Amino acid sequence: MPIGGRLLAAAAVLAIIGAGATRAEPLPPNAHVRIVADEARAALGVIDRASRHEPMDSTAWHAVSRSEGYRALVARDSVFGVRRNDSAFVAFLLTDSLAAVRDSLRARVAAMATLDVGQAARQALAYAPANARIRATIFPVIKPFPNSFVFGSDTAPQIFLFVNVDESPAHFRNRLTHELHHVALNSACAEDPDPALPEPVHALVLNLGGFGEGLAMLAAAGSPRVDANAESDSATRSRWDRDVANFPADLALLQRFIADAEAGRIATGDSVRRVASTFYGVQGPWYTVGWRMAATIEDELGRPALIGAMCDPRRLMATYNIAARKANAAGHEALPTWDDTLLGRLSSVDTGK
Numbered sequence: 001m002p003i004g005g006r007l008l009a010a011a012a013v014l015a016i017i018g019a020g021a022t023r024a025e026p027l028p029p030n031a032h033v034r035i036v037a038d039e040a041r042a043a044l045g046v047i048d049r050a051s052r053h054e055p056m057d058s059t060a061w062h063a064v065s066r067s068e069g070y071r072a073l074v075a076r077d078s079v080f081g082v083r084r085n086d087s088a089f090v091a092f093l094l095t096d097s098l099a100a101v102r103d104s105l106r107a108r109v110a111a112m113a114t115l116d117v118g119q120a121a122r123q124a125l126a127y128a129p130a131n132a133r134i135r136a137t138i139f140p141v142i143k144p145f146p147n148s149f150v151f152g153s154d155t156a157p158q159i160f161l162f163v164n165v166d167e168s169p170a171h172f173r174n175r176l177t178h179e180l181h182h183v184a185l186n187s188a189c190a191e192d193p194d195p196a197l198p199e200p201v202h203a204l205v206l207n208l209g210g211f212g213e214g215l216a217m218l219a220a221a222g223s224p225r226v227d228a229n230a231e232s233d234s235a236t237r238s239r240w241d242r243d244v245a246n247f248p249a250d251l252a253l254l255q256r257f258i259a260d261a262e263a264g265r266i267a268t269g270d271s272v273r274r275v276a277s278t279f280y281g282v283q284g285p286w287y288t289v290g291w292r293m294a295a296t297i298e299d300e301l302g303r304p305a306l307i308g309a310m311c312d313p314r315r316l317m318a319t320y321n322i323a324a325r326k327a328n329a330a331g332h333e334a335l336p337t338w339d340d341t342l343l344g345r346l347s348s349v350d351t352g353k
Contacts, residue, residue: 025118028125031134037113039069040163043093043142044106051099061090069139072158076151092144104165105142112140112161117180120173124180127219129307132188134180148175150182154190157183170231174220181219185212189311194347203269204261205346207276208313213283214290215310224295229283236283243288248336250285255339262345293320296335300326314346 027033042063049060064070065086077084092098098105121134136150138159145162152158159179167175194205217228229240243250257275260266266275279285293316297306300323309319317338324335 025116025122027118028122028134030125030132031117031121032136033117033121033134034137035113035115035140036068036137037109037140038067039064039073040105040109040112040140040142042067042070044102044109046090046093047098047102047105047142050094050096051102056090056094061086064089064093069141069160072137072139072151073141073143073160076158076160079151089144093142098142101165105163108163108165109140109142112138112163115176117176120177120180123177123222124184124219127181127215127303127307128184129188129310132184134183135187136180136183148179150179150186154186157186159183168231174231177222178216178220181216182212185215185310191311193312193314197347199269200261200264200266200272201346203272204258204276205314207273208258208317210276210279210286211290211293211313211316212310213280213287214292215294217283217287217291218294218298224298228291240283240288243283244292247288247292250289251336251338254279254285254289255342258346259339259342262342293317296320296327296333297323299323300332314343318343 042060045063046056046060049056074084115138117138125132125134135155136157136159138161140161140163142163143160146164148159148161150157150159161176161179164172192206194202197205218224221228221230227237227240229237232240257266257279261272261275266272280287294306297309297316297319301319305319305323309315321337321340321343324333324337327333328335
């Protein structure tokens with residue numbers, strides 16, 4: 001969501017994220033989170049200079065470029081072959097739109113720097129295997145692109161949280177829980193589910209992990225009975241409702257992708273990864289199909305069955321087939337299912353037939 005629009009007073013921003021001492025929850029014993037807000041604080045220094053119409057100097061920029069958060073962003077970009085453009089980043093920080101919301105940004109960064117993550121961590125772990133843990137560094141970041149994401153190894157993950165002054169308290173908690181669930185699930189499912197598979201099928205199985213976006217949507221909502229975008233703005237809710245309604249077509253789309261990769265029509269691992277990346281979007285098929293599968297499994301078979309299938313996407317798909325057939329037989333739904341023969345060719349996983 002772009003910065004701008006409704007501005008939040010400093011006190012309201014602190015209340016939104018800080019949530020107050022009476023509601024604070026301790027972190028569970030299998031969670032440890034370090035919050036590093038140095039990039040955001042340094043960026044605020046540059047924004048302050050712009051608001052006072054002072055020229056940019058090397059000291060102000062060096063505070064940004066040498067911050068742990070900015071260096072982590074640069075390192076993340078380099079993994080994807082992208083060189084972060086420092087000049088473009090400076091130009092972004094000097095924009096009038098940021099200067100106009102600097103007080104709200106400052107209050108939001110201050111609150112995020114002392115963030116209570118206990119409730120979000122517990123909710124994320126409630127949708128993860130028993131061996132899951134949350135060990136992460138959270139970077140509140142002021143940056144041009146309004147997205148949040150997890151990056152890094154399973155043993156040292158980093159969560160980059162975009163500083164958004166237009167965000168409601170409930171939406172922020174949803175976003176935080178979503179990212180923490182990625183960390184928790186990655187820790188529990190770090191092992192390759194089937195390393196002996198030949199390429200490109202091996203790449204396919206790994207990239208079916210994109211369904212984790214849908215799992216995180218469910219974890220952040222806290223129940224299949226809660227709209228996964230209930231706390232989002234109306235445009236986002238409308239888009240989500242439309243895309244979820246397109247579930248049968250999107251499942252068929254992903255099934256064609258899987259069949260093409262399994263049959264060698266997508267011939268290399270790199271090609272599989274490129275095609276898989278097109279299903280992310282803002283909240284594309286990995287989100288919607290993943291969420292619908294997870295919600296159906298929890299509704300029909302219970303959360304333990306869902307958690308037990310999370311670490312292998314083939315198991316998740318097969319378990320969904322069982323749940324969908326149960327729902328269809330009871331007249332609850334008219335849900336499409338994955339092709340059992342195709343699932344069987346991906347591995348010896350029980351398809352539930």
